Amino acid sequence: MSTYRLGLKGKILETAMKMFAKNGIKAVRMDDIAHALNISKRTMYELYENKEVLLFEGIKTYTLRREEEMAHFAKDNKNVMDVILNVYKAKVEEFRFTSPQFYDDLEKYPKVMAFLEQNRNENRAQLTEFLRKGTCEGYFREDINHDLVTLLFDSIGQLFLQKRWYALFSIESVLNNIMFISLRGICTNKGIEVLDKFLKSQA
Structure with missing residues (x-):
């Protein structure tokens, strides 16, 4: 070509x-x-x-680009809390500029959904390792079950999409009222301090 x-x-x-x-x-x-x-x-x-081929290539390109950006960011930052908060900001921007109809329409494209499911499975394994690292760094409590917490966070994300909460609430509202409350629950005082400082800066 x-x-x-x-x-x-x-x-x-x-x-x-x-x-x-x-x-x-x-x-x-x-x-x-x-x-x-x-x-x-x-x-x-x-x-x-056709449109599905175009959409699939677009989703795949975006996903790989986002993973590269996150890997680069994680490499340049000292701790897991910085990475989490950067992911939060990226997610907010993504949903802010995306119509709810986009997420509704995705389900009509099986090849795209299969790719997203495979990517989600890979992300679960990465999140488990990420939680273990955060525990070693002193940001997450030592008594948490990393595998179970991973499943809980993944389930919240799936529920957000399945129940179409993105059409009812802003992504900031969902993350602040669900994800951050859950995250706060597994944090040590050290992690809570970083989290509260970030949330105040976003208010």
């Missing part, structure tokens, strides 16, 4: 994901994306055969 077509493929992906996030996936046609970029439908379909 030529350099031009590779660049165009990336532009299509970026434009499509922005349109999906703003309007929902179902509302955006392949024609709409082609029109936004002033390219022909034929060119669109030569690079992405």
